[in-house]
Amino acid sequence: MRKSNVTRTSSLLSGGAQTKNVAVAGVDRITPVVRVKLSNAVFEDLGQAIINGDYPTGSSLPGELDLASAYGVSRTVVREALYQLTASGLVLSRPKVGAQVLPRESWEYGSAAVIRWVANSPARAEFLHHVTEMRRVVEPEAAALAALRADDGQRARVAEAMADMRLAVEREDVDLFKAADENFHLSIAHACGNPLLMEFAAKLRRAVTLSRETSTQAIDDPKIVEQMKKANVYELAQLAIDAHAKVADAILLGNDKGARKAMTALLKEVDHALTLVLGV
Amino acid sequence: MRKSNVTRTSSLLSGGAQTKNVAVAGVDRITPVVRVKLSNAVFEDLGQAIINGDYPTGSSLPGELDLASAYGVSRTVVREALYQLTASGLVLSRPKVGAQVLPRESWEYGSAAVIRWVANSPARAEFLHHVTEMRRVVEPEAAALAALRADDGQRARVAEAMADMRLAVEREDVDLFKAADENFHLSIAHACGNPLLMEFAAKLRRAVTLSRETSTQAIDDPKIVEQMKKANVYELAQLAIDAHAKVADAILLGNDKGARKAMTALLKEVDHALTLVLGV
DNA sequence: CTGGTTTATTTGTCATACAATATACGGAAA
DNA sequence: TTTCCGTATATTGTATGACAAATAAACCAG
Structure with a gap:
């Protein structure tokens, strides 16, 4: 169901981000030269979404395959993003149950990424x-x-x-x-x-x-x-x-x-x- | 150059990893409960090694394939560990140059993992x-x-x-x-x-x-x-x-x-x- | 209805292939 | 010789497919 690689690459930042974020319109235009790693992009978007409260505490994120198709990337990329989220204390993923959103007490407020997201959240x-x-x-x-x-x-x-x-x-x-x-x-x-x-x-x-x-x-x-x-x-x-x-x-x-x-x-x-x- | 560290870790991992690879019948049943994710184990060991100073600031870690064979795991696992290290602010990996150890100023001292490592370091x-x-x-x-x-x-x-x-x-x-x-x-x-x-x-x-x-x-x-x-x-x-x-x-x-x-x-x-x- | 078993779905891991990228090498020009 | 530039090459980035392992949910026996 997924064919061309190159066109899909650009579809991540526009299409995938659209579904979850409000205004990422400018983002992909800012960084056309410096090629952003896809996993980082997914990491950013998922992290912001979690901290914005789109995924309540205790709930599970969509499955890795679902996320992959939603963002238009491979499962590999999604997993690497999830590992970054894990290190930030946002999620804990387990077989069958998926990546569960951890309570606020366990996010790493000290981490630069979390600060960025919270400072940009409601x-x-x-x-x-x-x-x-x-x-x-x-x-x-x-x-x-x-x-x-x-x-x-x-x-x-x-x-x-x-x-x-x-x-x-x-x-x-x-x-x-x-x-x-x-x-x-x-x-x-x-x-x-x-x-x-x-x-x-x-x-x-x-x-x-x-x-x-x-x-x-x-x-x-x-x-x-x-x-x-x-x-x-x-x-x-x-x-x-x-x-x-x-x-x-x-x-x-x-x-x-x-x-x-x-x-x-x-x-x-x-x-x-x-x-x-x-x-x- | 950092062979001693790698070999030590490899032996740590060998219990869990070999039971799967070699598929020895009885060994699997001995430790079925506490199944540590391999990427977490690699993450822990690499992070501790970096903070111990085994890899000086600015130097590059061994290549992903080298790490994979040294730890006896797949490249996928190594990459997922590296992504956690990235989120902890320890390394930044770029094509061809590898995962470079970032200066101490960019380590996330607030992160639980970093605290653990430093509290256990020289x-x-x-x-x-x-x-x-x-x-x-x-x-x-x-x-x-x-x-x-x-x-x-x-x-x-x-x-x-x-x-x-x-x-x-x-x-x-x-x-x-x-x-x-x-x-x-x-x-x-x-x-x-x-x-x-x-x-x-x-x-x-x-x-x-x-x-x-x-x-x-x-x-x-x-x-x-x-x-x-x-x-x-x-x-x-x-x-x-x-x-x-x-x-x-x-x-x-x-x-x-x-x-x-x-x-x-x-x-x-x-x-x-x-x-x-x-x-x- | 209860308790144990089976099934099915999802994550965890591996292997391979190819694309993108940066260093290093080598050749051409000044 | 030195400098500049393109090519070669090695390494990371991404994709895909496969299988193992774990667990929630469905199922069945009593």
């Missing part, structure tokens, strides 16, 4: 709330440790991000500001000397960024628009510069307690407002 | 140090949130773990004590109302437990034995009971600040000593 708002809560626990500590342990190169990167942020405000360059903000927090995370803390802080930060990106279309929320109008952007920018600078200075001086305190203040006072203005 | 001591550092950041906050948000059932489980711990000391039952300790911390993590915090705290806790388990054979370290002898176990047990009770009481009373403070003290004063006595 549960995005709630997730972002939890992420913010965690950032307020983790990032001040990361700043404190960075003040104590950062080497010269790491301190330089913090300083550089700070400089970029000032430059962005000067030039009124929103994109540069976003990038500098991201760099600022990531460079601190990388300087804290604890790989666990580093990875976790970086992932939290990435979750925020992802949510900002994927929620651009949600700006028609009148409440948010109102808040954005009310905000005095320039004032906010100056406030952000000050708050970030206090953190950076403390880190550069090796003042751990000061860095912790400054980062706490930054997250409490500025970051929420920034998030509102920048898109969530 | 880097265990250092990892445990980082884990402890993270616990001192995360668990006090989890306790505080649990005091604010735990429902009746969750509070009951905390109280139950506390009661078990008292019982264990009374009966001088070390195993029960370990279990109660584990339950105590896990129940708090589960009661904090933030899935990210819950998962992270639980994984940190699990890393500690795993390290304790896998290091039983390392107790011949004279320094540790000396410390264990010097420790007054009964005194320590009473200290542990008191410290844990303070946390539990604060949580049950909804006193978040008290819970945070008590947990901080617990981790600072008692937990290290406990870890020493219990096996690390």
Whole structure:
């Protein structure tokens, strides 16, 4: 029933994704040059579908052969995708019963893929709330440790991000500001000397960024628009510069307690407002 | 070049694999219940080998066919294992170049498998140090949130773990004590109302437990034995009971600040000593 | 209706073939 | 000689078909 290989390859990203996802229209156009592995594509789509709640906890995914024909790929590809899902803690597949969706407690929220999916799922708002809560626990500590342990190169990167942020405000360059903000927090995370803390802080930060990106279309929320109008952007920018600078200075001086305190203040006072203005 | 590792694994797998290939009549019936998937076994072994440093960063694993023949499995199985490794952030495989080991920064330290491997690797001591550092950041906050948000059932489980711990000391039952300790911390993590915090705290806790388990054979370290002898176990047990009770009481009373403070003290004063006595 | 057996369906594993891709080699041009 | 470019070759990516193993569901004996 399945004949030509080449045409079927392209039918995966369009046809298969259509059936499950909402808007993957642009995806296959973005990556025509870099040939995406089919199993990764299936992995992405199934993972997003599971996390979106299309397959409730405890239910079984369609059989491997069904999935294969639905996506227009071979059973081999489906299996390889299922193994990635298994490693992400989303499913457990057993003979006869199929790949069962595991309860939320066993998903690997730490995994990059899961974060990506959740940040792009209906549960995005709630997730972002939890992420913010965690950032307020983790990032001040990361700043404190960075003040104590950062080497010269790491301190330089913090300083550089700070400089970029000032430059962005000067030039009124929103994109540069976003990038500098991201760099600022990531460079601190990388300087804290604890790989666990580093990875976790970086992932939290990435979750925020992802949510900002994927929620651009949600700006028609009148409440948010109102808040954005009310905000005095320039004032906010100056406030952000000050708050970030206090953190950076403390880190550069090796003042751990000061860095912790400054980062706490930054997250409490500025970051929420920034998030509102920048898109969530 | 990494022959020793492969051959060791091959022998591990040989029990399950050969029974099928050779089709010896009686052997099949000996181990029919615990049938491990071959790909999972290969996944486990390769992951452990990578994290042990057998394959340095940037190097390529042996080719799929080599791995297949080394492990005595089909190429399909090897590929499925490699896909799990990919999802864990350990390798990235490309045509012709093979599966390259990614730098540590991209390993999913949050993933259960990676934690298992690291907790069982030469880097265990250092990892445990980082884990402890993270616990001192995360668990006090989890306790505080649990005091604010735990429902009746969750509070009951905390109280139950506390009661078990008292019982264990009374009966001088070390195993029960370990279990109660584990339950105590896990129940708090589960009661904090933030899935990210819950998962992270639980994984940190699990890393500690795993390290304790896998290091039983390392107790011949004279320094540790000396410390264990010097420790007054009964005194320590009473200290542990008191410290844990303070946390539990604060949580049950909804006193978040008290819970945070008590947990901080617990981790600072008692937990290290406990870890020493219990096996690390 | 109960309990054990059989059946049927699905996953787990293997083998083979071919397509796609990146390294490495070798030849041509400057 | 060096540099550039195409070809060769080895390895991964994908597809297909086959069989073994496991288990849920149907079935039958009592």
